[in-house]
Amino acid sequence: MRVRLLALLLPSLLCAQSLQDFEKKVTEFTLSNGMRFLIIERHEAPVVSFHTYANVGSVDDPSGESGIAHMFEHMAFKGTPTIGTKNWPKEKAALDHIEAVYDKLDAEKRKSFRSDPKKIEAIGAELKDAIATADSFVEENEYDRIVESNGGVGMNAGTGEDSTNYYYSFPQNRMELWFLLESERFLHPVFREFYKERDVVREERRMRVESSPQGKLVEALLATAFEAHPYRVMPGGWASDIDNFRMPEAELFYKKYYTPGNITIGIAGDVNPAEAKRLAEKYFARLPKAPLPPVVRTVEPKQEGEKRVAVETPAQPFLAIGYKRPSQYSSDNAALDVLSDILSGGRTGLIYKELVRDKKIALGAGSQDTFPSGKYPSLFLFFVIPSSGHSIEENEKALYAIIEHVKKDKVDDATIARVRMKLRAALIRKLDSNSGLASELCAYSVNFGDWRKLFTELEEFNKVTSDDVLRVAKTYLIENTRTIAYTQAPAEGGAK
Numbered sequence: 001m002r003v004r005l006l007a008l009l010l011p012s013l014l015c016a017q018s019l020q021d022f023e024k025k026v027t028e029f030t031l032s033n034g035m036r037f038l039i040i041e042r043h044e045a046p047v048v049s050f051h052t053y054a055n056v057g058s059v060d061d062p063s064g065e066s067g068i069a070h071m072f073e074h075m076a077f078k079g080t081p082t083i084g085t086k087n088w089p090k091e092k093a094a095l096d097h098i099e100a101v102y103d104k105l106d107a108e109k110r111k112s113f114r115s116d117p118k119k120i121e122a123i124g125a126e127l128k129d130a131i132a133t134a135d136s137f138v139e140e141n142e143y144d145r146i147v148e149s150n151g152g153v154g155m156n157a158g159t160g161e162d163s164t165n166y167y168y169s170f171p172q173n174r175m176e177l178w179f180l181l182e183s184e185r186f187l188h189p190v191f192r193e194f195y196k197e198r199d200v201v202r203e204e205r206r207m208r209v210e211s212s213p214q215g216k217l218v219e220a221l222l223a224t225a226f227e228a229h230p231y232r233v234m235p236g237g238w239a240s241d242i243d244n245f246r247m248p249e250a251e252l253f254y255k256k257y258y259t260p261g262n263i264t265i266g267i268a269g270d271v272n273p274a275e276a277k278r279l280a281e282k283y284f285a286r287l288p289k290a291p292l293p294p295v296v297r298t299v300e301p302k303q304e305g306e307k308r309v310a311v312e313t314p315a316q317p318f319l320a321i322g323y324k325r326p327s328q329y330s331s332d333n334a335a336l337d338v339l340s341d342i343l344s345g346g347r348t349g350l351i352y353k354e355l356v357r358d359k360k361i362a363l364g365a366g367s368q369d370t371f372p373s374g375k376y377p378s379l380f381l382f383f384v385i386p387s388s389g390h391s392i393e394e395n396e397k398a399l400y401a402i403i404e405h406v407k408k409d410k411v412d413d414a415t416i417a418r419v420r421m422k423l424r425a426a427l428i429r430k431l432d433s434n435s436g437l438a439s440e441l442c443a444y445s446v447n448f449g450d451w452r453k454l455f456t457e458l459e460e461f462n463k464v465t466s467d468d469v470l471r472v473a474k475t476y477l478i479e480n481t482r483t484i485a486y487t488q489a490p491a492e493g494g495a496k
Helices: 016-023 066-075 088-109 117-135 142-149 172-187 194-211 213-225 241-243 247-258 272-285 333-344 350-358 393-406 414-430 435-450 451-461 466-476
Strands: 028-029 037-039 046-052 155-157 166-171 263-269 305-312 319-325 362-371 378-385 484-486
Touching: 016 451, 028 272, 037 272, 037 435, 046 172, 046 435, 066 155, 066 166, 066 194, 066 247, 088 117, 088 247, 088 350, 117 194, 142 155, 142 172, 166 172, 166 435, 172 263, 172 272, 194 213, 194 241, 194 247, 213 305, 213 319, 213 484, 247 272, 263 272, 263 435, 272 484, 319 362, 319 393, 319 466, 333 350, 333 362, 333 378, 333 393, 333 451, 333 466, 350 362, 350 378, 350 393, 362 393, 378 393, 393 466, 414 435, 414 451, 414 466
Parallel strands: 037 263, 305 484
Antiparallel strands: 028 037, 046 166, 046 263, 155 166, 319 378, 319 484, 362 378
């Protein structure tokens, strides 16, 4: 029977002593090349979860290459020169030939209006054949089969604005296999089937954005709210950039951002820290030390007036409103978290009660205090789905009335106490599995310099008062910094 962390993290024990107890289970070390490891012991079952946190996301995409960070989610488990190939020397030659042909294609296209369409068509056919030849040497999904045949589960990857994450779990007696596999794919990555996966990424954009009214709306909101900062582009990237990705560009990006010092690994479960450190030295210390990549230099200029953007669609109406807010490092971050929960913490939230339960003018409504991510100044987001017979305008007006209410009237102490309890429970849920533990340790360590922020954040919530909530509402939920995105039906006779 799986023993949960509830006993350790019950509200009555979330104090300095429980943090000290938790610290006894955590081992931290950094290799000479800068790669950081966080190990937490949980010996209730012979299973270990591994989480690799690369401190790189879509904000780091170079100009003209939006979505390139996301490509590494798709390249994650393609293998190495010894995993995933039927004949590596021949495959390597075929991959090189692809790029040589692609260079010819790009050279002809760069002639712009002087380019020869017939040449482009002929080289395109040659490129298609070259890709097919390289693909013929691929041993499909071999990395996956090795993991699964050794009891691995939950293998996946994800890309966000500020990070890219890779994770899965193994039986305890296969721990060294994980160290071998994971280190090899960083030490000797092969970006095989790159152009096949590029097509997959392009199709994902069609499904999640171009064919989704809500996806289109979110994209319009971000592109309108942010004039300069990379948060203006969704992690999937722009269609024209995706269509023109090249593998050499991806290799340069990888070398720049996937340096050991930019990677943190969390390991949670039935693990001996001394053994984990030995294996880390054996396998990951092989990665050469390299400079840390640059941070984003672009600062979003001050917004000095409300912005509005409409997306035409015959689909269900949808409204999204974002107010500019500071990054997660702001001293107001905890108060903004509490404010968001007061507004939309499930069925007790003011927005749900007012718009959905009582007035019945919305099918759904809520808020998100940090959107799309938190490393840089972002948005305090509201969203509303009007119910049948009720308009965007009606819901927008009603939402503003609720916002004005929290800017004028203090919430009572009982509400603040309820929110603190919910935030505490949310932490318990996050830490209730090995995979959750490994993920959260990495995220807090990278973003705040110390995984202990997991616990000290609760202390910050406990310090939030009704005066703080009132102050941040007045400070950040203001007309000059808001962006409104909404759907509207196409004009009669217009595009469908």
